[in-house]
Structures are given as C-alpha cells and as structure tokens.
Amino acid sequence: MTDVAIMGATGYGGVELIRLLHAHPQVRLSYLSSDTYAGERVCDVYPHLAGVELPLQARDPAAAGRCDFVLLAVPAGGAMEIVPGLLDAGARVVDVSPDFRLQEAALYPRWYALGHTCPNLLREAAFGIPEWHREEIGSARLVAAPGCYPTGALLALCPLVAEGLIETHDIIVDGKTGISGAGRTSLQVDYHFPEAEADVAAYRVGGHRHLPEMVQELSRLTESEVRITFTPHLVPMSRGILLTIYAVPKAGAGADELRDCLRGRYQGEPFVHVLPEGKWPHTKWATGTNDCFLAVGIDETTGRAVAVSVLDNLGKGMAGQMVQCLNLMMGVEEATGLGLPAAYP
Amino acid sequence: MTDVAIMGATGYGGVELIRLLHAHPQVRLSYLSSDTYAGERVCDVYPHLAGVELPLQARDPAAAGRCDFVLLAVPAGGAMEIVPGLLDAGARVVDVSPDFRLQEAALYPRWYALGHTCPNLLREAAFGIPEWHREEIGSARLVAAPGCYPTGALLALCPLVAEGLIETHDIIVDGKTGISGAGRTSLQVDYHFPEAEADVAAYRVGGHRHLPEMVQELSRLTESEVRITFTPHLVPMSRGILLTIYAVPKAGAGADELRDCLRGRYQGEPFVHVLPEGKWPHTKWATGTNDCFLAVGIDETTGRAVAVSVLDNLGKGMAGQMVQCLNLMMGVEEATGLGLPAAYP
Amino acid sequence: MTDVAIMGATGYGGVELIRLLHAHPQVRLSYLSSDTYAGERVCDVYPHLAGVELPLQARDPAAAGRCDFVLLAVPAGGAMEIVPGLLDAGARVVDVSPDFRLQEAALYPRWYALGHTCPNLLREAAFGIPEWHREEIGSARLVAAPGCYPTGALLALCPLVAEGLIETHDIIVDGKTGISGAGRTSLQVDYHFPEAEADVAAYRVGGHRHLPEMVQELSRLTESEVRITFTPHLVPMSRGILLTIYAVPKAGAGADELRDCLRGRYQGEPFVHVLPEGKWPHTKWATGTNDCFLAVGIDETTGRAVAVSVLDNLGKGMAGQMVQCLNLMMGVEEATGLGLPAAYP
C-alpha cells in the first residue's frame, strides 16, 4: 500500500478524491487536511461517505510530506507555498491549483495577480493530461493537473492542431459548465439555487483564467500563433462541461479526416471516446466518471469545423484525472480505482 | 373589442397567447381551435388558467376567418393550407409557423421538405420583428412571426450589420435553449425529464431550420454575403434562450462603438434592453416576458466581438412578439396586455 | 395615486412587491429602503426590472411614515422596532415579518428568541389572509401577513375545521417548498446550487416557526384542541409550495362533503381554486401568481382525508397576498395589479 495525502480534502475536488481513493486497492489515505473542518471525521462532514471515518487535520505540510504522494486541492497561490517543501521531503505531488500549469512565470501576475515564488519548478512540472504527457507524468516529481475547461478543450484540439488540420489563429471555445466548478466555499448569489436554477448566463467573457493554459499547450504542438476566444457559461446542473469548439479547417480537411484524426489519436485510450458521424455527446454520459466524449463535424454552410467535447468537471476535469496521473506515477494500471461508467440517467 | 381567433391554442405557444390575450383590454377571444382537445374547455386542459372557461373547437378555418384577426400556432405546412382562405375571408393573420418567413419558395423543399402552395404570399408577408418592421407589420394582412432563435440573433446582429460594424461572412451563433421550445406533443426521449435534467447537448449541428431566416434578414441590410455557423444546444430549463454570437469587427470598431450602436438603435424601445459594459444577461431576467436583453464586448486576446442576446422562447421568441405585432395591427399601444416584468427568481 | 413605501425592498419578497406595484394603477412607489443596496437604483440591482429607475434608500422610518401605506419585508424583530412609529405617523402597515402574527406575546421568546416590544399591538393586528379576514384587513391600521406555509395550510384547513368535518388534534402537514423561501441574503451551503440541485431533504423537523401560526388560526375556529405535526422539505425548484395534509374526517364526512365544503367556502374567490375529484394540483400552476389550488380526497384503505394545497411562496405566500391586503385597505378592487395567470410551462 502506498501512503497518499490529500490537502484541501473537503472541497468538491477533495471529497471526490476521497471517494475514489478510499476504495483504491493500492492506496492508503494517510493524511487529509481541511482548513474548515480540521478535527472532524470525513463521514461527519460528508455523511454520504458513511464508511470513511478518517480524521481531517489542520494544514501541516510536514505531515503531508511524509507520505509517498501528495494530492493538492488548495486555492491559487496556496500550492506554490508548500510544493517546494513537499518535494524536498521526498514526496511526489499532483497539484490541481493553477500554480504550476503555466510555464512562464510572468503570466502569474497578469492572470492570477500573484508573483510566482518558485519559478524554477515551472519547467519541471509535467502537464497532467495523461493522453498527451503519459511518460513525463509517470516519472515526474510534480504534476500540474490542468483546469476542467482546458482538459476538455485540449483533448479535442490537440490532435487537430498537432496534425495541422485546423488554423490556430482563429479558434472559438464556447463553454457550458455545471455549477460545482465554482467550488463549495464561495457562496455567491450567482450560485444561490433560486438564481442559478432555470438560468443560463455567460461570465468572465474574454477573461477566464483557463485561457492561457489552452494557448500554452496548443502552442507546443505548432509553430503557428494560437489565438482563442473563450466564453464560459453557467448552466443549471451540478456537474458536467460541454465545450463547443469552432475552427477553420485547413484546405482539404473534411469531416471524416478530422474524425479519423481524433479516432486514431485516442485508439486504445480507456477514457476518451470519439463518436461516429452524426452523434453528439451529452454531459450526462460523463457524470461521476473520468470519461471524455468527443465529436466533430463540418458545418456545410460555412465550412467551419465544429467539435464538441464533454466531461465531468470534477471527474476527468479534476479528481479523476488526478487519480489517473497518480496511477501512472505509482506504476499501476492507469484505470485503477476510477470507478464505473456513469449512473444514467 | 376586437374578435381574435387562435388556431393551435393548446400548444405551448397557444396557451401563452391565451394567457396574454384573455386579459387584453381590447381583445375578445372568439374562437380557439385545438386538434387534441376539441370539445373541452381551456380551464379543463390547463387548470392554471382557472378563469378561462372558453371552449376549444375543432379546426374550422371558416369560423376563424370570421374574426378580425387570426393567430396561427400550427405546425410547419399547416399554415400555408389555411392562410389564403383566412385572408380571402377578410381576416388579418399573425402566423408563427415557418410557412411565410422565407421569401424564396425554393427554400421550403430544402429546409422543410415541403413544396410551398401559395408562394405569391411570401413577398407580401411582413417579417414579425416590430423593432425592425414596425410600419409594415402595422399595415400588413399577413405577418410571419420569426422563430425564437432568429428573434434573439437578429435583435443583436441587425444593428451591427446595418451600420457595417462587423464582417458578415464569418458569424457564429452558439444557442442555448430551454426545452419548452420542443413543444408539447413531441414527447421524445431527449425531452424526457430523467434524461434532459442535469444535461447539456448540441443538436442539429449545422442544420437547424432557423438558420435561413437569420441569413435572409441580415442579407436585407447589407450587400455582403452573410454566412452563419449556428449550433443550438438544449440546456436543462423550461423557458429561455441565450445566444452567444461571435463576429469579426470591421476595422476601427471598438466595444464602445458596438454597444453605442445597439443602444442608439433600441433607444425608446420598450422591450429591448442594452446592458452597460461588463454586464451580461441572464435568461431568468426574461422568463415569462416579452423582454430581450443584449450585451456586447470585444475579446481582447483575439479582437473578436462577442455579443449575448437573451429572451424567453415562448415570450419575445413566440407569443409575446405575436401579441406585440397584433397590437401594431390593431393600432393600439404596442405594449398592451404584455404583462409585468419577470417574476424573479 | 396613493403613496406606498416598501422597507426591505431588495429581498425576494421586496422585489416581487416592486414588480407588482410598479405597474399598479393606483399606487405610487414613493420610498424604497434597502440595507444592502442603499444609493443604487432598482434597475441596477435587478436588471430584469429595466424600467424601474427608482432609488433605493437607507432605512429611514420617518421617510416611510410619510407615505399612506408601508409594506414591511424586514427580518423577524425588525418590524416591531419601527411599526409603532409608522402607525403614530399615520401610515397603515402590511408587515410580512412574524412580529405581529402571533397574538400571545409569550410565544415570541419561545419561537423567535425575541422579547416583544409592543405587545399591545398584537391584538390589533389583522391576520392577513383576505379570504378569512377581509373586513378586518380592510379597516386595519396594521396587517400581519402570514408565512407562506401557513397561508397554504390554512386555506385548506380552515373550512374543514370551521365546519367541524375533521378532527383537530391529529393533523399532519407535510410541506415541500422551493428554495426562494430561504431568501437572498442567507447564502448557506444547503442552498448552494450544486448541493440543492437534484436533492430533497426534510429540515427543522418538528420545530419550524410557521407552526404556531397554523395552530393559532385554526384554534379561532374550533373549541377543540389543535395539534399539528409539520415537516417541511426543500425540493429543487425556486418557487412554489405544495402541502400534503392528512387528517381524520369526523364520522360521516366523505370526500364529496369535504370537497363541497371547500368549494362552497371559496365560491367567488378570485384566487382560490378547488379542483374536481381525482385532480391534484401542481406547484407550476401557481408560479409567479397570487393563486392557490386546493384538492381533497379520502384514502379508502385507511379512511384518512388527504388534502393538497399549492401556491407560490413569493406570490400568495408573500408579496401577492400583501398586495391583495393593500388593495382591501385602499378600497380598490381586490385583484388590482395582481397580474396574469402563470406562464406555463
């Protein structure tokens, strides 16, 4: 059994990690920290985890660092404070904060109003999408798990950009997310049930923090400039993200070619599923899972490519992907402990 | 009092018309037809309309034609069969089917798999968006009320196209709709509560029938070719549409200029509201009303204009707009009988 | 025009009052107070009220007292502080806090942890259900509008108790409410969208504050002891209450007799609708309205009477009823300004 710590264990990402790892056959959850609920047990805070009587402790990086692996689900700026110490203590880390996602330290002041305190680690961190960085992740000391939107966008876009099938300077990503992405501690009016129910709205138009991750990762795959317009929307559901992606195909690239590109790239991947022509994915297919569903076509009236990517923002978009990375780092089968398909409907 | 008939009175559009017109101070609902519920009373079929004891009758165009006005809410292909007779009988008609929206008869076989049986009326029909065709509607014998998506898209796009502020060959409309737009009689699995709840999905990608209306109406305002990629999505709410529109601004057009264009155009309009910089509309603001809320900005990273348009698909997107047209045709104050603002939340 | 003030104008009850009264033909909204948004305009805080450019002011009872009527939507304990002054200033008051609902001052410490500061006014206050206290309300200086649950329960139970058709010592009220009843400022995790969506739970089992109102009002109608078990539940919708009421019919009282009792009592009432045998009401029928729908039957296997009462907690359960009371106090037609039936679906 491998000792694993979770810091930030009672946010939505943390509790999903507990759910998955408590049943993981090769993991022992040895240390769970919670700023809000230190001193209580998991099952008292979240009664649906009736069998998880583990204690929640105050934030203590030294204790976490004694574990083999630390999964970090703390807010932006919180990870960079403790990751160097964790690594020094010999732990390996999967961090889902943005603190190690961007390779250019200069982007942090601009997008997160934070100066980076350990920029030397930015180049070391592996970007935590296993389908694109499996080997780096497997041997990494530090994995930066991407945001939920970037995971969905990149799984759809990376193959098309890597094979040069779409123009990169004119990509539009229209995102629709469930509201659990807002987390549990930020009780704003926008997420108050009476206002969020039966409502749709755009937010942070043109300025969402997940944009630079998308640009960075696509830029690794092409020499062309990557420019993306990204508009996220809140829709009235708890979990799930659907991204509708518009791009200009390069000369000669038809719908079949785009679809074959995705299919070829994800052949054999256990969690990425490419749909046949004329089928478009539903967010409900991925709820509670580590699955991602992709579809692509070409709008005949304009010739523009339209791709749709679906995942669970707390699954493949967060905790599921972290466990997938952890499995790679532990050297066990990649799908271990990642549960069943979605409970539908 | 003016005698008004509704044909198709028990669909969602019909029952919304009854709600509005039963309380209209200058209208008498003299004839209501329902294929499904002929022989019953409105209040028996829809108990929330407890005070509306009017009878529902079998479809009888001759009876409808004896009224001053006929509001048609019948399926595609149904209106073209009866409109000529209604006009001959001297009635004036507001039709919310697609049968008279498209000016080119040749588009009907392609988009609706229907041959048009009275193409001579296509040029006569006024396109029923009062903010753009007020005078024609006021004097028309036949008004073709537009679809819910086109109403929202056109209210946002027409001013920008008319003033030459955006390129017309590269417009993307990403629509999110509540499920009442599917109507009441088409009980498909996609609209079955357990499957539609907590779910988002795209549908009819690249092929929705509302597209040619959008292209036609924008083409009236420009000599450039109009090309639109339109992707509609179902979101888990009953009423409401939000359209996110992406377009390339013409050289020199900044966010303020785009916003001022919308504001100037809709100054004094009772139902179209343009939001200040940084505010984006919520569908819930329009629920149950004839209101439309618009916002526009420019995404700095790509320079692309992003506009958002919100309305109630059964309100300004259907029955509300029909009543607004009817008021113009009757020569009464345009907002008569159109109810209160939204019951929020 | 009559000058009306609203204190607590930006809570859900307050904004519903503004919606209704801004369009009321005999009311001028002369003073609106908001602790949270003083200094802003209504349309800036609630953009869906685009036409309501009225200013929101700091709490100033003297300013409110210069109006003919004051509608109070402030929290428990807030009304008793200012009502005496308002009355002294000559204003008439409709208060939707609990401060004047209970006639026994001794109940306030027990149920609200408050000592009552003006107990002399408790006997003067009219209980604001027009269908049961129309004349008192019409001439009252002070009306105590009841809670949302008691309104629904009492409209169903009062006729049956008054006519002696049910036993009063063994009544069960099982309530299901939409979440807007929790108000807007109390942003608790229980009302956070991701947790409240797709969830049902009981709360305050056996101890909800609306219980003593129910007991008090029924006790006025009978000499028997009234005992009620009341269990409220949160269901995932914004507006609406459904109460399922179980009671033992007195010897000889059958389903028809119970139904006839309700029907006879509410004959001619514009807002209370009794359904025929075999029909049971839906909360959606009342959304956004001042309507209440009632049904009753007898469970054959046990002989127990089952009644169901439906209303909108912010409509007939709050702002709608307050406007109905205001109309009575102003001497205008009781339904003035109370809007259309529900926008369905």
Added chain:
Amino acid sequence: MTDVAIMGATGYGGVELIRLLHAHPQVRLSYLSSDTYAGERVCDVYPHLAGVELPLQARDPAAAGRCDFVLLAVPAGGAMEIVPGLLDAGARVVDVSPDFRLQEAALYPRWYALGHTCPNLLREAAFGIPEWHREEIGSARLVAAPGCYPTGALLALCPLVAEGLIETHDIIVDGKTGISGAGRTSLQVDYHFPEAEADVAAYRVGGHRHLPEMVQELSRLTESEVRITFTPHLVPMSRGILLTIYAVPKAGAGADELRDCLRGRYQGEPFVHVLPEGKWPHTKWATGTNDCFLAVGIDETTGRAVAVSVLDNLGKGMAGQMVQCLNLMMGVEEATGLGLPAAYP
C-alpha cells in the same frame, strides 16, 4: 465466472444492471434482451457505456434459461409468463416486476388488473430485501425484488414494527420520488421536461400499487392490523426517493429508543446507515449507489414519530438491490460490484 442474463436490459433498471454487472468480477453477462433495441449493441444505444459492446437480443426465454441466473426487468405481467420456464430450465431468477411480490394471488386482479398464472410460485418467492430475508434469498430459486418505495419504507418501518415500538393501524408514508421511476418508455406529458421541471405534484393519491407490498411485509412482523396511507409525489430530479413516515409511538417509546432500535438492527449492514439525532438525510447522498439513509425523531408538539428514509430508486430501490440479492445467491461477498459511494454533489 457465472453466466448471468438480463431480460429488459435497456430500461433504466436494465441499464443500471449492465453498468454494475459488466464490472462485476465474478459475473459474465451472457445474454441481454431488449424488445426495443434487439440487434443493436449496448454501447450504441447507451453511448456512456462505451466499453460494453455486448449484443442486445430479441426476447428468448430459452436462451436466458441457459444462464445460471436471470435478472428480470420486464413490465408487470411479463415475468409470470416466463419465470416458470426459466426455473424449469434450472436458472435462478431475480425479478423486479411486481409479479411475485404479493403472496396472495387475489391481490393481482385488484391492484394490477391481472390474473396470476402461476400462483404456486408466490409462496416460494423470497422477498428481496437482504437486510430482512438474507438466508431465504441466499437459497432461493426465485427472488421478488420489491418496489423502490416499499424498500425505503420497509427499511425504516420493519424494525419499529418488529419490536412493537409503533402503532401499526395509523401509519402515513409521504413519498417524494425522482422521475426516473417512471421508466423510459412511458413518455407522458407529466414527465416531459418543461412540465416536470420546477414542479411538485402528488399522484395516485391513495391508490399506488406499492402499497400492498408495504402492508404485506409489515404484517409478517406483527399480529396487529397494518394500515398505511401512502401518498407519492413527483419532484424535479432524476433519481432518488425520500419517504417521510409518520407513526404513533407506543407508550414509553421515545426518540432515543426508536433510533437505537434502527441502529441495533442495522449494525454491521454495509448499505443501511442510521443518522444521529438532529441529522436528516438528503437524497443526493444515495444517488447512483445501493445506500439507504435513515433518521428518526419525535415531534414534541404532538408526540408523533417522524422517520425519514432515503435511497436511489434505481440503486437500492432496484438494480443495486438486485445485485445484492444476486451476490447472496451466488455465495459471494454481498457488496461485490456495488460500486463507490455517491459522486457528490
């Protein structure tokens, strides 16, 4: 590996069985029948089951009977036609239709308008709640899995009745269910998203078919007459049932005694969780799982016991319980293959 057949594999219960059993370490799904989708593969009908490429076949009891176990999820009346043949062929059966739940054949014409064709099997069938019939189930040829409501009601009531802590002639069960309980093929307007969203309503008041199961099972535990008033309600969620149960405690039975009774009875049970004083369960805790959460208290104002029971109608209320029974019949660990706790929120 044990060969298992599912008949009725593409309804909501069937697809949940596939989800659970496809990953079951000791089960091989050898035969799946679907009247609607025969000839297709599971993953084509339900794309979220991307890895399940098993074929769906026409209904063929002989083929099913060649398996060791047959799980039946066919409509009322369908099971009694094929169960005798399956048993003759040597298969053991878990049937979730009502066909073998009631021990008195005479109840079928009354509650299901069906004459029973193999009444001799009624006494043989084990009633499929493992917590109450573990040994019978383990050795049974035929298990009648109970309805979703009865499972929840009986888990709460059986201990209290068995120990004589409540009166049995005056029990009220007020049920709230998600809409997946209506199944997938019955596309009625009541389950159409626009009407079911944001709505609550009672249905089949006094006449729901799950009532006689509750009465029968409780009657086994007491010599007193059992009388239950059962009122089910639809609430706007897909999965989940909450039952609020009202009963009169017998003299001397306090809240602690009732709670201790439940706790003692379910000590060590993996799927039934009794909450401490003052905590009441949420349906969301059980979504997608085989868990049941129970709480009980006493309403001080009336002395009545109030118990709340929560489960997932498709989990412990259907497919989960069937798998739990199957495990007992197979002689493997009872929780095998029953998945993780709920994905919350």
